Amino acid sequence: MSSPMLTFLGATGTVTGSRFLVEHGGERVLVDAGLYQGVKSLRERNWEAFPIDPATLRSVVLTHAHLDHCGFLPRLVRDGFDGPILCTPETAELAVIVLEDSAHLQEEDARYANQAGFSKHSPALPLYDADDVQRTRRLFVPVAFHAETEAADGVTVTLRSAGHILGSATATLEVGGSAVLFSGDLGRPRHPLVPVREDPPAADLVVVESTYGDRRHPPRSSTLADAIRRTIKRGGTVLIPAFAVDRTELVLLELGELMRTGAVPRTPVFVDSPMALAALRVYERALQDQGLPRTFGLPDLRTAASPLESEELNAPSYPCIVVSASGMASGGRVVHHLAHQLPDPRNCVVLTGYQAVGTRGRDLAEGARHVKIHGRYVPVRAEVVVDDEFSAHADADELMSWLRRMPSPPRTAFVVHGERTASVAFARRIEDELGWPAVVPQMGERVRLD
Structure with a gap:
C-alpha cells in the first residue's frame, strides 16, 4: 500500500485559497475549499481546472465559514463532487449564508460587467451560481466537537474549537497510523461570543496558519x-x-x-x-x-x-x-x-x-x-x-502559545495561510524557539504523512 500523502493545493505564500488534499489507499479527502482573493493573479486561480477530478473526493472537511475556506465548494459541486461536507453545525449554517451571498455577488458582478462593457470576457460569467449553492447545501453534514468521524475509508477526523468565529474548528485527521493537525484559522485567547479555543492535541504533523506570523496585535486604544x-x-x-x-x-x-x-x-x-x-x-x-x-x-x-x-x-x-x-x-x-x-x-x-x-x-x-x-x-x-x-486571528505570540501546548513535538510544522514574508518569519521562529522542523510549502508540493 502506498504511503498516505498531503498535497498543498492552496494558501501557500498567500493568505487565501485554503485547500489541502489528504490521500490514502485510493481515498481522497479535502480539508477546506476556499476562494482565492486579492490580486488578479490569485483570483484567476479560482478559474483554473482543479488538479484532481472533484468526483473522486470522498469528503470535504471544513474548518469554518469564511469565504477563503469555504467559497470554492459550489465550484467543486458543479464539477462533480457529491460527497459529505463535514463541519460543525454552526459552520454549516453560516457557510450556506456566505455561499449564497458569494453566488449572488458573482452573478451581479458578471451582469454589471456585461452591461458596462468593462469585462475582457464576452459574456462575463460567474464562477458558480445560486443553483450550485443549493446543490452544495444538501451535502453539509454537521459534526459535533470531539466526535471522531469517518471522512473516508481509513481516515477519521476530530474537530475542536479554534476560537476564531462561531463554529470554527481545528481538524485532526488520523490517516495511515499518523495524525495530522490542521489549525484552520486560530482565534485569539478570548472572544466575547465564541467558545474559547482549545489546546492542540498530539499530532505527527501540524499545518498552522500564519496570517499574523510576523507581527503582534496592538494594545487596546482609542x-x-x-x-x-x-x-x-x-x-x-x-x-x-x-x-x-x-x-x-x-x-x-x-x-x-x-x-x-x-x-x-x-x-x-x-x-x-x-x-x-x-x-x-x-x-x-x-x-x-x-x-x-x-x-x-x-x-x-x-x-x-x-x-x-x-x-x-x-x-x-x-x-x-x-x-x-x-x-x-x-x-x-x-x-x-x-x-x-x-x-x-x-x-x-x-x-x-x-x-x-x-x-x-x-x-x-x-x-x-x-x-x-x-x-x-x-x-x-x-x-x-x-x-x-x-482581528479575530491569533498574532505571532498567540500562535506560538498555542503550538507550545502540543503534548509532544510534531515531526514537522507546515506554515501556511500567510504572505510569504509572514510565513517565513513564523517558520523561523518555530525552529528557533521550539526546535521543530518548520517548512513553508510550495504550491502543489506533496509530502508523506507516514
Whole structure:
C-alpha cells in the first residue's frame, strides 16, 4: 500500500485559497475549499481546472465559514463532487449564508460587467451560481466537537474549537497510523461570543496558519472612538467595511460599549449587508448565552435590508456610522458606498482587520490616493483609519502559545495561510524557539504523512 500523502493545493505564500488534499489507499479527502482573493493573479486561480477530478473526493472537511475556506465548494459541486461536507453545525449554517451571498455577488458582478462593457470576457460569467449553492447545501453534514468521524475509508477526523468565529474548528485527521493537525484559522485567547479555543492535541504533523506570523496585535486604544468623534464633528459618515460573519458582530459590540460609556456620541448605526443580517440571526443564540441584547446595546441600531435602503446610505444627510461588507472592500454593498463617500473629506473609512494584497482595503490602508471601482478611478479624500484591534486571528505570540501546548513535538510544522514574508518569519521562529522542523510549502508540493 502506498504511503498516505498531503498535497498543498492552496494558501501557500498567500493568505487565501485554503485547500489541502489528504490521500490514502485510493481515498481522497479535502480539508477546506476556499476562494482565492486579492490580486488578479490569485483570483484567476479560482478559474483554473482543479488538479484532481472533484468526483473522486470522498469528503470535504471544513474548518469554518469564511469565504477563503469555504467559497470554492459550489465550484467543486458543479464539477462533480457529491460527497459529505463535514463541519460543525454552526459552520454549516453560516457557510450556506456566505455561499449564497458569494453566488449572488458573482452573478451581479458578471451582469454589471456585461452591461458596462468593462469585462475582457464576452459574456462575463460567474464562477458558480445560486443553483450550485443549493446543490452544495444538501451535502453539509454537521459534526459535533470531539466526535471522531469517518471522512473516508481509513481516515477519521476530530474537530475542536479554534476560537476564531462561531463554529470554527481545528481538524485532526488520523490517516495511515499518523495524525495530522490542521489549525484552520486560530482565534485569539478570548472572544466575547465564541467558545474559547482549545489546546492542540498530539499530532505527527501540524499545518498552522500564519496570517499574523510576523507581527503582534496592538494594545487596546482609542483609535475607533477618536475617528468617530472627529468625523461626527465635521458632519461626515463613518464607513466601516467589515466581514459579515463575526467581524460585524464584534464591531457592533464595541460601538455599543463606546456609546454606553459616553466615549462617543449616541449616533445612528446602520448594518448594510444582507449576509451580515442573516449571520446576525445565527449569532443571536451566542448573544443570548452571554446575556447581551440583540441590539448589542446600541441605542439606535438600524438595518438596510433592501437595495433602495442601501442606496440611501451612499450619501447620508446626517452623521452616522455604516457597517457594511465586505471587510476588504473587495465586493458587496460597501464598494458602492466607497465610490460615493471617498471623495468627501468629511467622511472616514475605518478598516478593521487584515487586508489582503490586491484588495481595495489594502490599497486604502497603504495610503492610495485613488482606487479603482467599477472600471473608474475614485479619488481618496476621506480620512482612512486602520484599527487592528478587531482581528479575530491569533498574532505571532498567540500562535506560538498555542503550538507550545502540543503534548509532544510534531515531526514537522507546515506554515501556511500567510504572505510569504509572514510565513517565513513564523517558520523561523518555530525552529528557533521550539526546535521543530518548520517548512513553508510550495504550491502543489506533496509530502508523506507516514
